[in-house]
Amino acid sequence: MYRYIDSEMEVAVGSALFQLALFVAVVSRPTYRALTAGRPDRVAAWAAAQGLDVTAANQDALADDLRRTGRWRAAGALVGLGIAIVVPELEIRVYRGPRPGGNIGFLDFWAVALGYLAGVLVGEFGRRRPPGTARRVASLSPRELAEYVPPVARRWLAWGAGASVGAGVAFLLLPMHDSATVGRAVVAVVPPVGAVAFAFAAPRLARWLLHRAQRAGTPLEIAADDALRSAGARAVVAAAVVLVLVSLAVELFAVSLTDVEFLRWTGWMVGLVALGLAYRAWRALVEPGAWRVRRPPLQGRPA
């Protein structure tokens, strides 16, 4: 009896340590990047990746912006990590009934990605607005989402959300020996609904960031502002892609709990692939050299 409890405790502690290590691995990179974002060499590397010239006129502004947004993003991810660690502890202490079925623990990744997303938005809110002078100049060139965010990212969102809904429906309909009806409904409905919501909201949020006021300055200033805007929009979409693909992974792990033999063996494997893709997609979107703004250079004078 005692031996059984000990081994159960060991499994729980081992699982918690594994999850903690996984989360730390996920958030360590943005944290490191955030802490070093304002360093002149990092600013120069970022600008080079974006095809920008760093001059005395724009270096401080670039460093300030990269430092501020990076810190907010890292802070958001760390708060999410904290929530991911603290909430399950509270749940164990407060909620004493049987826990819902499925691999609900992977939803903790949601907390990290949501925290990161919140950090991105707070960082963007802190961007200084152009001063209100009597003479105001603006470009008549629209800022299109496809010029600032790789179009493939929107396809990832759509496909991920669609697959998540499909897997959720399959989980609900397939036979399952251990039928915890309420928990099953929650696992089948909440992640896919969340995935669809994020796939819908992320492009709109990114577009909202692009449409915020832009100072019409020199071509170099506009290019620098566009590159920073692109980084913000890509970070929003990256967080949403992670949220969508983690939702898909949760559904696939849940599907592997059904009585269909084939899915019992393949569901969790594909779920792991979805988690790997989430991490890869996030890196592919937030790396400084991941994407260069495709907006045509500013031309002309006021009419």
Add this chain to the structure above:
Amino acid sequence: MIVEVDTSSPVPPYEQIRDQVTTMAVTGVLPVGARLPAIRQLAADLGLANGTVARAYRELETAGVIETRGRHGTFVRGDRLPAADPRQLHERARTFAVAVQQLGADHGEAVSAVRLALARLEGS
């Protein structure tokens, strides 16, 4: 393609936007089919209310300079660009003449300023 608004001018901002976009469309600076920025973007960049830019777009659409294609955006029209209206032209010239008088510029300076502005427009 740049649009400039002077909020201290007696000409309302929506008229300034409307006139500049019309001039750019008529002279070909804004090519036929060119997409214009979303109302929200242009209003934010110029620090104006959305309604001001929306009014300029609405008047441009009524005049046949631009067209809105639903969710796809607003585009410069190619089929029905308005011909110069002599009455409007004289009215604007009179406004300019008043400004020249207020500034104390002579006839020659005023004409050169107009020539220079037109040359810049054609060159942009």
